[in-house]
Amino acid sequence: MLIERFLDFIAIEKGYSKHTQVAYRKNLLEFKLYLNLFTNTTDLDEVNYQDVRDWMVHLSEIKENTSRTINRKVSVLRSYYKFLIQINHIEKSPVKKIKFINTSKKIPLPFTKDEMNRVLEPTHFKNDPHGVLKRTIIALLYYTGIRRNELVSIQEENLHLNAKYVKVFGKRSKERLVPLVGEAIHLLQLYVDWRKEVGSASPFLFIKKNGQKISESFVYRTINDYFNLVSTKQNRSPHLIRHSFASHLLDEGADLNAIKDLMGHQSVSSTEIYTHTSIASLKKVYQLAHPREKK
Secondary structure (H helix, E strand, C coil): CHHHHHHHHHHHCCCCCHHHHHHHHHHHHHHHHHHHHHCCCCCHHHCCHHHHHHHHHHHHCCCCCCHHHHHHHHHHHHHHHHHHHHCCCCCCCCCCCCCCCCCCCCCCCCCCHHHHHHHCCHHHCCCCHHHHHHHHHHHHHHHHCCCHHHHHCCEHHHEECCCCEEEEECHHHCEEEEECCHHHHHHHHHHHHHHHHHCCCCCECCECCCCCECCHHHHHHHHHHHHCCCCCCCCCCHHHHHHHHHHHHHHCCCCHHHHHHHHCCCCHHHHHCCCCCCHHHHHHHHHHHCHHHHC
16 A cells, blocks of 8 residues: 555654654545545545645635644645655656645744743752652753653663763654753752662663653643643643743854754754744843944
């Protein structure tokens, strides 16, 4: 089946995650179902430009589908038909001339520096191994800007406290070394000491009381619960800490390219999405840097 061949391709050749593979399969099967119900076409490789356009209109009439959602589904089709061309199954992609729907970029407000300082106060956490684990998770996300899935996938051998860095594997399993500083090192050392006492056979660094690897949902619940104590923001996700990491570095004058490398982005344009800074911060940088202001 062509869909299965495509999914094998993105898994083996592209290194896409299981989560992405599941999402791609779901999108392709949804499109196939639409074709069966609303068109005379029954096979994905018989689709034409108009079929795709009609499908986009159909999706837009469903309340749950935002412009971003529709664009993401079209992007899956684009990848699928590109693959069919590569294996010489079709000659032309029906998605080639399809344009994405314009979307306005919503810049999420990051956690403030005060919120980050307050959430890491020791008084919020129980004085036990579980409390150390949760505080370490929050600190590591903020001090490094790594992704949630990167954090849960860190293996014990990836942590180098003496050399002050941790090795993480980002999108497409791309490896990068992320420096560790100050409080993050201190908390990681406390956590590692406890982990040795547990004696878990798991190769993963972050484990629960039962010795099993923590899950992404565990990280999400941890972030949501503790930021509920210090923030009124509706969005209290691990990703917002990543956004805060980039924004706060930029506010303090860090170079955008350096932030890009720390976050594991392919291009600066990806980093710019996270780096929302205030007018006050811009004025501060201007006053410190402009030669006339220095006078």
